[in-house]
Every structure is written in structure tokens, then in C-alpha cells.
Amino acid sequence: MAHRTVIVGAGIAGVSAAAAMRRSGYEGDIVLLGEEPELPYRRPPVSKEIVRGEKTPDEIRIKKPEWYDQQSVTLRTGVTVASIDTEAHVVHLADGEEVGYDQLLLATGGRARNPWSASGIRTLRSLADVPRLQSELTPGSHLIVVGAGLIGSEIAASARTMGCEVTLLETAALPLPRLLPPELGELYVDLHKSEGTDLHTGVQVTSIEDEGDQTTVRASDGRSWSAPVVVVAVGMEPNVELAEAAGIEVANGIVVDAFGRTSAPDVFAAGDVANQPNGVLGGRHRVEHWQGAQNHGTAIGKVMAGGDVPFVEVPWCWSDQYGHNLQVTGWPETTHELVVHGSLHDRDFIAYLLDDGVVRGAVGIGRPRDIRAAEKWIAAGQRLEDALEGDA
Amino acid sequence: MKRWECQQCGFVYDEAEGWPEEDIPPGTKWEDIPDDWTCPDCGAAKADFTMFELV
Numbered sequence: 001m002a003h004r005t006v007i008v009g010a011g012i013a014g015v016s017a018a019a020a021m022r023r024s025g026y027e028g029d030i031v032l033l034g035e036e037p038e039l040p041y042r043r044p045p046v047s048k049e050i051v052r053g054e055k056t057p058d059e060i061r062i063k064k065p066e067w068y069d070q071q072s073v074t075l076r077t078g079v080t081v082a083s084i085d086t087e088a089h090v091v092h093l094a095d096g097e098e099v100g101y102d103q104l105l106l107a108t109g110g111r112a113r114n115p116w117s118a119s120g121i122r123t124l125r126s127l128a129d130v131p132r133l134q135s136e137l138t139p140g141s142h143l144i145v146v147g148a149g150l151i152g153s154e155i156a157a158s159a160r161t162m163g164c165e166v167t168l169l170e171t172a173a174l175p176l177p178r179l180l181p182p183e184l185g186e187l188y189v190d191l192h193k194s195e196g197t198d199l200h201t202g203v204q205v206t207s208i209e210d211e212g213d214q215t216t217v218r219a220s221d222g223r224s225w226s227a228p229v230v231v232v233a234v235g236m237e238p239n240v241e242l243a244e245a246a247g248i249e250v251a252n253g254i255v256v257d258a259f260g261r262t263s264a265p266d267v268f269a270a271g272d273v274a275n276q277p278n279g280v281l282g283g284r285h286r287v288e289h290w291q292g293a294q295n296h297g298t299a300i301g302k303v304m305a306g307g308d309v310p311f312v313e314v315p316w317c318w319s320d321q322y323g324h325n326l327q328v329t330g331w332p333e334t335t336h337e338l339v340v341h342g343s344l345h346d347r348d349f350i351a352y353l354l355d356d357g358v359v360r361g362a363v364g365i366g367r368p369r370d371i372r373a374a375e376k377w378i379a380a381g382q383r384l385e386d387a388l389e390g391d392a
Numbered sequence: 393m394k395r396w397e398c399q400q401c402g403f404v405y406d407e408a409e410g411w412p413e414e415d416i417p418p419g420t421k422w423e424d425i426p427d428d429w430t431c432p433d434c435g436a437a438k439a440d441f442t443m444f445e446l447v
Contacts, residue, residue, distance in 0.1 A: 023413070042435040060435070064428060291433050318401055318434060325400060368402020
């Protein structure tokens, strides 16, 4: 049994792995290295309750401060890893210190993608991003959000709720393009409009530049918008640089097998950064949602403690916008047929997304229990008609 | 024995089953779970759960 495990990354995947190792009876050292100065925290509320000032950082900690000592997990925050030597089994920290390992877990997550560089640009991924943006979201102030994916949509909704004038720009024809089929994307057009958010879709941003005290976003068709602050929310980039420099196989994330093993011996990866086998549909995928990172970290932690269970999971995520709880599970993008139960108009429905009659995805508002049932059907590859009959 | 449902994500805590993943043994009553316990699936607060069924 290995006697020291080093975990790089103290987000939900890294912390969940440490917790799972201890629950599995692992007795070696666990060293958890976090780059952020903060005690590990849950990231989903950052674009919602935290930016709106409804919760404090101490209310979103993953574990209580004393948990790390109680579990004999050596948590070191504000620590940057400079490089990894997979042959010598050593992690080099930026300050020159060396930390040896028997097993290494890379749970390095990702960072906000931002191809532009004007001084009025903000991104939101970490607690450290919050204070300045929050101070700028005063009632009546104008904010532009570039990107109507989950984070952009949530920031727009949060800012609108705080009384800001919000312009939301999206490249695709509809908001939440990676999650929702067109019929349901239309719902979010209506929702943003009814809440007074100025949504423009089909916007190909060509530049974002400072102009005096304003920042101007220009689109390829000649349209432009200006505001003091522009939040760029166009996805995340996995933090693969450490792995890449160490010669570990990287392709849209760190490539792992169903047990979280990378191409280097004794090196594992989990969470947003891991490009993992899709145990239901085949092929590979990288999942960027909270529950996926948590469960992946847990599963790989168990493997690192001696377990032998491969990780198979149907992705699931939720989003809160203007008080409506959206949930999405499975792979809606692989489907062509939509069956809706409930009322789209009342924003109380579950929509099953089918491929040849088989449930591959589900989208719901206000139907958490139905989404959970659908998740099981998706995992089992069930046909909708059979599943509903069995459920009745 | 009662069942409690997370209003944010639908996770169900069943007192009969407990939540062994976090060392909450089967039979643990809702009121005996620490107040700072959070939903295992979405991180919502304990206060965001409601009882939905007596079993």
C-alpha cells in the first residue's frame, strides 16, 4: 500500500478524493495542495448566491476547517506546483520545495477562457474574482455578459436580480446551446426578455476594447455594445499544463481510463480536467459540472485506496436563473426527438430527449424527482415507452 | 422513519438508509444530522430540504 498520496487541486474533485480515501481505510499521508489561498469551497454558488451577496465564503466551504486535521489530510493552500517528475515521483513547488509521492492525483480543474484583454473585462470562476465585480454591480449600472452558457446566463440573471441593466450576447442562435435543444432554448429567450435582460443571439464577437471609461464589444456584422464592465463567460480551459510538461498524455484534458489512471505510472486525474471514457454511450468526454467532479473524485479516491470499481456516470447539472431551477441530465446533444410532459409555458415540465426511442437526455424545470428517474433510464439505455410503463 | 428532499436538486435523504458515504449511519434522524451538513449532490444547505413522505 502506498504511503503518501499527493493531490494537486483542492476543488471538489480533490477534496472528494481525499475523503473517499480515508473512508476506504487508506492510512498513508494525504497532502492536498490548493493554489487558491482559500479553504476549499463549493464553486457553483459563486455565480449565484455569492456574487449577489446572499452568502459569505464561509457558508460555502466544502468541509469544516477542522475536518482536514480530523482526517489527517495535510491541506496546503496558496501553493503553486511548478512541475512534476513522474519518474522520480516528485512534485516541485514554485518556491523550490520538493514533495515526494507514491501516488499522485491531478485534480487541477480549469480556468475561465478569455481570448480578449481589455481592462474592463471580468471573468468569474473563483472567490477571488468576486469582490471587484460585486462592487461594480450596483443598481442601475450597465453590464455586458459575453456568452449565454450556464455561467454567463447565471451571471446575467444574478446581475439583473441586483438591479443592473444587463446585455447578454451569445454566438449561437439560442441561449444554453450546449445543453438545450432549440425548443427549450426558446424558453430561455423568453425568460431573459421577461426579466428585462437584453439578449442578443447570433453574435460573433470580433473584438472587445477599452474606449475611454467604456468597454466596447464589436460583432462581425457591425453591431456593437458598450458598458463600463464586460463579463466574459465563454467556457473553461482545462488546466493541463503540468501534465503536458510531465509528458502525460493530454487531449482535451488529461486522458484517463475508467479508473482515473493517466499514461504515467501512479498518476491519476479526476474532475473537470479529466478526459474520461463515457461508460454509457462509449467514446470519451470531459464533464464540467459539480456533481460529476465530486463523484469522479470520490470514485478515483476509492481506486487509489485499493478499490477496483470503474467510474460510470450519467452527467447531471442544475442551474438557477431568476428563481427557476433548471436540471439537465445525459447527453441531449446526441438526440433528435423531444417528448414533453408538463407545461413549457408554465416552466414546469420534463422533456425527454430520445434517440431512436431510447432516452439519452432529459431537461426539466421544477421536476427534480423526474430528472432523477430519467438519469437511471439513461444509464440503463431504456426506451421511454418501456420506462414509463415500468414506472406506472 | 422520514424522507427529506433537497428542494434544489431532488436528492432524497432517507432516515432508514442514512448516508454512509459521510458516516451517517442508517437510522439517523434528520434532526441528528449536523446543521452544517450539505446536500451530497448539489451542496444546498440542510435548511433547503423538506420532508416529503412518511415511510
